[in-house]
Amino acid sequence: MTTELRRLRNYIDGEFRDAADGRTTEVVNPVTGEAYASAPLSAEADVDAAMAAAKAAFPAWRDLIPGERQKALLKIADAFEERAEELIAVESENTGKPLGLTRTEEIPPMVDQIRFFAGAARLLEGRSAGEYMEGLTSIVRREPIGVCAQVAPWNYPMMMAVWKFAPALAAGNTVVLKPSDTTPASTVLMAEIIGGVLAELGHPKGVFNVVCGDRDTGRLMVEHPVPAMASITGSVRAGMQVAESASKDLKRVHLELGGKAPVVVFEDTDLAKAVEDISTAGFFNAGQDCTAATRVLVHESIHDEFVTALAKAAADTKTGAPDDDDVLYGPLNNANQLAQVAGFIDRLPAHAKVEAGGERVGDKGYFYAPTVVSGLKQDDEIIQKEVFGPVITVQSFSSEEQAIEYANGVEYALASSVWTKNHARAMRLSKALDFGCVWINTHIPLVAEMPHGGFKKSGYGKDLSAYGFEDYTRVKHVMTSLEG
Template sequence: MFEYAPAPESRSIVDLAPSYGLFIDGEFAAPADGGVFKTVNPATEEVLSEVSVAGPADVDRAVAAARRAFAGWSALPGAARAKYLYRIARIVQERSRELAVLESLDNGKPIREARDVDLPLVAAHFFYYAGWADKLAYAGYGTTPLGVVGQVIPWNFPLLMLAWKIAPALATGNTVVLKPAETTPLSALFFADVCRQAELPPGVVNIVTGAGDTGRTLVEHPDVNKVAFTGSTEVGRQIARSVAGTGKRVTLELGGKAANIVFDDAPIDQAVEGIVNGIFFNQGHVCCAGSRLLVQENVYDEVLDSLKRRMAQLRVGDPLDKNTDIGAINSSVQLERVRALAAVGEQEGERWSPPCELPGQGFWFAPTIFTGVSQTHRIAREEVFGPVLAVLTFRTPAEAVEKANNTPYGLSAGIWSEKGSRILAVADKLRAGVVWANTFNRFDPASPFGGYKESGYGREGGRHGLEAYLA
C-alpha cells in the first residue's frame, strides 16, 4: 500500500476576527447583555474566535428587523428576489475555498467533504430556489409568504443546513432570523458577510448566535410566523410542544437510524463503498446515516470481510489534509455520547475497529462496527451520531423490510441489488422519507428530503420545500 504524504490545505485563506457580534438589520452589533462564548477547532481544541450570545432583547431586535424588512421584501416581484439569490449563489461559489476551510476548522469535517460536497450543494440550493422565485404560481402552494421565519440549524452541516433553510424562505418572500449551532457558528457569520456583499436589503436575513436558550427564545417569540428546525428528536419534541396552539407553522427534520439493505445479488464492492459512505461520511454526523447494515445471510461473510478490508484503508486525522477520510468528532460532549453508546454496544455485541492511530489533541473516534447485534440492542435502536455501524442479517426480502421498519425513526434507507423490480418492491414498503438505490447519501436541491415518525415532518428541497413557506 502506498504511504500518503501529508497534503494540508492552507488556513491562510480564512481571516478570522478575534470576536464576532450578532448580525441584525444588515449590521454586526454587540449583544445587549454582553454575553460571549468561545468556538473551538475540534481537531486541535484551539480557540478559533469569541462569539456573542443573543439574549431575549437581541432576539427581539432581530425579529423586529425581520418584520420591518418583510413588507418591502415580500412586495418585490419574484424575479427581483431571484436576482439576490443568484447573486448569493455566485458569491458562495467565488468564496467556496475560504468557506470550505472555515467549515473544516469549525466543524472538524475533512476538507475534501467540505470542498467537494457541502459548498457545491450550498450554491446549488441558492441557484435552484432562485429559479423558483418567479414561478411560485406554478408550484401549487399559493404565492403568499408567511412572514418572519425563525430557523434553528445543527452543527453537522452548518452552511448546507443554512442554505436548505434560507434559500426557500427568501425565494417565497419571507424574512429570516437564523440561529446556528453553538459549536459551529462561524460559517453563518461569514454568510452574513455574503449577504452584505450581495447587497441584500437589511433585515431580510438576521443571524443570532448562542446556545439552547437563544434558540428557545427565537422559537417561542410571538412575532415569528414559522419555525424550521433541524436537530435531535428530543429538542424537536420540545419545539412541537411549545408551538402547539400558537398558529405558527412548523417543520421538523430530526434524527434517524437508517437501514442500508444489501441483497445477495448486490455488486459487493460497490455496496461496500456505499456502506462506508453511508456511515463514515462526515464522521457519521449525519441524520440520515446508514447506521444499521442489514446483510442477506448467504453473503454476510463476504460483505463483512470486504468491509473490514475497506475500513482498514480509511485515513483518520487532520481535517485540513486533503487525504483525510474521517475527521474529528464535533465536540467533547458528542465524543462522550459516542463513547458511552459504543461501551453499551460492547456489552451487547462484538466490536471491531481497524488499527489506526488517533491524534493526541482534539476529539477523535475510530471507525467502528458491531456484529452479533440483535434488533433489541441499544446500538441498533438509538442514534449514535458518530462513526459506528451496527450489522444485522436477514434471509428474505420480507424479513429485511420488517427489520428496516422496526425503528421509531423513518428518515432514510438504502437498497443494494441488481434487480430493479426488487428495489422498487422493497422501497415501496419502507417507511422512510428518502430511499437510495445502489447509492447512499446523495443529495440534490431538486429532490425533497424529510422523514416519518420520530424523524419529523415536512420536506426540505425540491418543489415540496416551498410548501412550508407559503400560506
C-alpha cells in the first residue's frame, strides 16, 4: 500500500500551478527518510511565466508610495503571526526541526524582520540636495532595481525567504523566489499567505512568485534576461556559479555563502559559561548554519579542561524527533548531507581524536550525534572546509598572534567570536579578525537592525539592517539648473 503524496505547486501571477511539463520531484521528511510530498520540477516555461508576471507587476508596485508597501508588509507580518502554528508544522516536516524551538527561535525573528523592513520602506536615506556647481542643484534618488531572482537554502527555509523577499518588496522590487528542492513546503505556504494579503489590498498579482525546482531551475532564473538582480544563500560553489552566470548580462549579485566561524577562547573567560553557550551555538539546527560555532580555538593553558567539558556537553545534548521537547536539534536535512558529515569524520587524520559522538543516531532518518574532535592541525580538511553538521573542532593556541593567524587562516569570512574578560584584547581581536561579524562573549545572536554578511569566499552583500535594504536599491543622480 502506498501513501499518496501531498501535492505542492508553484505560485505564479497570483495562482498555484503545476510545472508546465508536469514534471515533479519527491520531497523527503528527514526524520523518516520517506517522501511525503511532490513539488514541481520547474523548467524554462515556468521560469518564463514567473518572470513575465514579476515584470508586468513591477511598474505599479514600484510607483506605490512607501507607506503603501509598508502597509502590505505589516499585514504580511500579522498574517504570519496569525498562522504561525501552520508555518511551524510545515517547516518541521520540511526540515525535522524541533517544534518548540521553531516556535520560539524562528517565528518571532521572522515577523520582527518583516516589520523592520516595512519601516525601512519609508526611510530611504541619502545625501541632502545641494549645490556642488554654481547654478545647479543636485539630488540623489534611491530607486528599486526591478525584478529580483532569489534562491533560498534548506537550512532555514522560512527565515532565509524572509531575509530575501522582505527588503526586496519594501524597496519596491518584485520577486521570483525559488526554495531548495529539499524544503519547498513552507515557502509554498508562505506564498499562499503573502498572495492572499496582496490580493486583499488590490496589488498586482505578480509582485511575489514562487518557483519550485532544482539547481537547473535556479540556473535558468539567474540566466534569465528579465531579473536585474540575483540573490542566493548557499554554498561557495553555487555562489561562484551564480556570479559567473550573472556576469554575462551584468546582473547585480547578492551572495551569502559558507562559513567556518572561529571561536577564540582565552584563558580568562568564564569556562563553564563559554562551554555552555558554544556547545549550543555549535549544535543548534544540527550545525547547519554558516555562522555556527564549530571551529573552536582555545588557549593552551585551559585546552584540556575545555575539551573535557565540551565533550560532556556534547554527550548531554540530545537530537531526536520534532515533538520531543528535550532535543536541541533534529536530523540533517538530507541523505547527501548525512553522507558529507560522516565523510569528514571517516577521513580524520590519525592525530585527531573524537572526544564525543562521531556516529549516526538511529536506523532511519538523517540523525547524527553531537560530535567533538580535538588534536587537529590548521591544515586538516575538517578545519579548512565547512562541515555543516553537528561537529565542533578544537585546536589550541599559545599566543594572541597565533590565535589570530589560525582564526583568519581559512577561505571563509562570515562570522567569529572572542571569549575573554579583557576589554582591550577583545577590541584588538575585533579589529584583527577578518570576518563580517565579531561577537564578544556570545555567539550567533542576530537582530534586524544590524547587518549580516561576510568577506572572501563567504560572499558579498548584506542581509538585514538598512545596509541590506539598500542592497535592493539603485542610486540615481538628478541635476537641475536653477535658472529655469
